[in-house]
Amino acid sequence: MLTVPSPIKRVFAVRLTTFVSISTLILLVTSSAWGQQRILQKNLCDQPSGRVYSTGDRFLKSGRYLCLGERINPQNGNAVKVLCFLSRKILYLKQNTVFNTQICAPPPNEAVQCSVLNIVPCPHDYKGTDDEKNVPIVTSPYGSSIINNRPQISWRSVADADSYTVVVKGNGVKWEADVKNTTILPYPQEQKELQYGNTYTITVISNHGDQPLNSSSLVVHLLPINDVQQIRDEVKQINDLGLPPDEAAFRDLDAIYMSKLLLDESIKTLKARVVAGSQNPTLYRLLGDRYLGALLPESAEQTYTIAAQLALSSGKTSELEKVQSGLKMVKWLKKP
Template structure:
């Protein structure tokens, strides 16, 4: 009984330690879901909080980024649209107004505290990353909501598995597919019906062993309804039409849009597309690592933090190095949670 009580206290301290590090990360802007960055506009330097996405402003061209306190000045009869990095919204201005006024571009007043790897204090039960290593762990889809109706499904390999069975289910919806033990990524099968917009689905992977089965915890994800999907796609289209540098668009604009609806799946995929294209931007890898942590994937986060660290060293980017180090500290807390309480901790 004493050991069980000690383990429980140890888990509480583990969550507390992670929460403290997360607070520091959030303060430094490491895990900002709205992608603000230090930039130079003329003789100014600021943390950009938005972007003009069309013509019609007297002074700001389409594609111009906005600093705190910047004023939108529409030409008579024109409407200026601008993306707010703080809440991911596309705002329309018909009259002269400060862009980041409290009733326009501002942080959400009541943002739900979700259970994520960057917010473990919002969870009812937090597991050590070393628990249940003998069962499959789903990697993707990421998060708890997504746009895709045919998502890629991937998981970590399990020792002694002879095959894996992937199951996707919902009300009056079910399919399963068994694949070889060498397969840990399954493109959505063409022969299966696509997921319906607005519905919630369970994703499960079972490791089939010689004399036993080992099942992953179900991953529950909602596919956003059509109305919300169309609005997200409208914002993305505006950004794509600006022909921005691809890394910049993925890190800041697309990231802000997707994370405004907690679309980890799309945010990670957009960043991973830039990795596949050969990006050498340390910020991109660091933001990607942040999102992997949020998706409870510390191993993926560590891999990307390490790349970000090397790239930041090469470019002598001290700001990024500091942020990467905070992320590495958090991964360390994941990988080495306390299991016993020292007398001084009581």
């Protein structure tokens, strides 16, 4: 007798197969998400390379670190906003993307700055001849690009000087001020502020009595207002995440500021954490790197020395190696 399979059994089999497939898919997706979470929970990447800055990813929360090799999974057509620490760029990713060195590579503009990564732009004779060593070198603003239109001005003291004259000139701005008993001048409130998108020369003259001894100048460029506003918006978003202060300073804020080579803002931010009592060797080492970029090897050496001590005491050998590279650069710069 021929037996005909029951239609009910067939339907049940199909439904069971479908249920198993869906369950398997959910398990795979969940495992993938859990696997990404474990990357950071178990410290499987020593150096995070980015951070998520939006809620558009299916699994990654806003504020979470990113490691190279992780996958970005946008949902519902949303773009996932990501900050890449290496390239110092904000990325908006709308498709499933692997976060790797192809989309997060070091910036090409590093080549224009003296640093431990590039010795070529470092002026080996930056100190000048013996007769030029005792000059009032302008130490801040740091670097040649700034966003503060009323920057604090400071300089290196000169042994025989009993006063200094600070002169600021540029488009729409021209003033000078006499200073005694200090090497720091807050931007005078009564003077017109610097104009965005323009270049200015800051000159400090050392005096003994009525006689000028020597002088030093620094040329600074104030970024265009659109760039300044963009940076301020990005800094606000970083602050709104409520990150640990040290972490925000040496990863996120430094990346944003250095995307425009704003040594002045980066150094001031890192110094503020030092004043607050930070004991993080990475923060001190990065501050040393930034002092090198500003051609202040003495300050870099002092900071690197502290970074080395902190790295030794905390067992962070990778940081110690980076500090040693920085100290080699300082030695090269100071070599007669």
